[in-house]
Amino acid sequence: xxxxxxxxxKANSPxxxxxxxxxxxxxxxxxxxxxxxxxxxxPLCLAHxxxxxERGYESFRGRAVVIEPADGxxxxxxxxxxxxxxxxxxxxxxxxxxxLLAKMDTKCHDCGQTAVYLWVExxxxxxxxxxxxxxxxxxxxxxxxxxxxxxxxxxxxxKHIARALEAKHLSYLEVCAPKGNADxxxxxxxx
Numbered sequence: 001x002x003x004x005x006x007x008x009x010k011a012n013s014p015x016x017x018x019x020x021x022x023x024x025x026x027x028x029x030x031x032x033x034x035x036x037x038x039x040x041x042x043p044l045c046l047a048h049x050x051x052x053x054e055r056g057y058e059s060f061r062g063r064a065v066v067i068e069p070a071d072g073x074x075x076x077x078x079x080x081x082x083x084x085x086x087x088x089x090x091x092x093x094x095x096x097x098x099x100l101l102a103k104m105d106t107k108c109h110d111c112g113q114t115a116v117y118l119w120v121e122x123x124x125x126x127x128x129x130x131x132x133x134x135x136x137x138x139x140x141x142x143x144x145x146x147x148x149x150x151x152x153x154x155x156x157x158x159k160h161i162a163r164a165l166e167a168k169h170l171s172y173l174e175v176c177a178p179k180g181n182a183d184x185x186x187x188x189x190x191x
Contacts, residue, residue, distance in 0.1 A: 013173050014026055014028070014029035014038075014042065014044075014173070015027060015028065015043070017043040018043065019044050019045040019048055020042045020043055020048075021044065021045075021048040022047070022048060025045070026043035027046055027049075028043070028175050029043055030042045030174075031174050031175070032176060032179065033179065034191075035077075035174075035191060041173075041174055046166060049165075050158065053162075053175070053177050054154070056176070056177020056179070057154040057155075057158050057177050058154045060177065060178040060181075061181035062178065062180065062184065063117070064078065064097075064101075064116070064184045064186055065097045065100055065101065065120055065184075065186070066120070066152075066186040067122050067125070067133075067138075067186060067187045068160070068164050069161060069164040069168065069170050069188055070125040070168075070188040072125075072128065072130070073125075073126075073130045073190050074127070074172060074173045074174070074190050075173055075174040075188070075191065076174070076186065077174060077175065077176045077189065078176055078179065079187065080182040081094045081097050081098060081182065081184050083182075084184070084185075090135070092135065092137030093134050093135075093138060093185065093187075095137060096138040097185045098183065100138065104151045105150075105151040106151070108151060108153035109151055109152060110150075110152060110153075110156040110159075111153060111155070111156055113156075114153060115151035115152055117152045117153070117154065118149045118150070118151055118152070119150050119157065120143070120146065120149045121142070121146035122146070122164075122188065123145055124141070124142065124145045124146070125142060125188060129141075130187070130188060130189045130190065131189075
């Protein structure tokens, strides 16, 4: 089933279509929520994805662990912890996210403003093993091979995301910013 959904998404991919703002070839599909219907995903170039992310990250009223964009997984999306726990009872990532958010610094590492995001680097995360991170959690996977996570304000978090997307020349079929006020996590993944 997952392979069928992913194949269908790739066939209807916004990537490569004209950016819905400026018309250059897009590298991203932007949606309001993860797993959005393909016709509701806007094709965007990086220059026009960033303002969408800035608005989304700034308007979010919860807290989130944000895993650095990584090469391989086709999506970069927000998942609310509560919904994840209900859907995937054996997954350890929700427990790790809650634990990390409870201990995070309230000041942004980069600028000193109020932090609502916890940045986790993604060294070692690939399209083949992102499921292991979801199942085993961050403590048993990414936190073992990356620097200590840092707290970030919305503006600085989007700067980190933009730098990673540009430096790694990434493209995602679907990207969505955190929504609402429930704690959660943003992760490169597939479904």
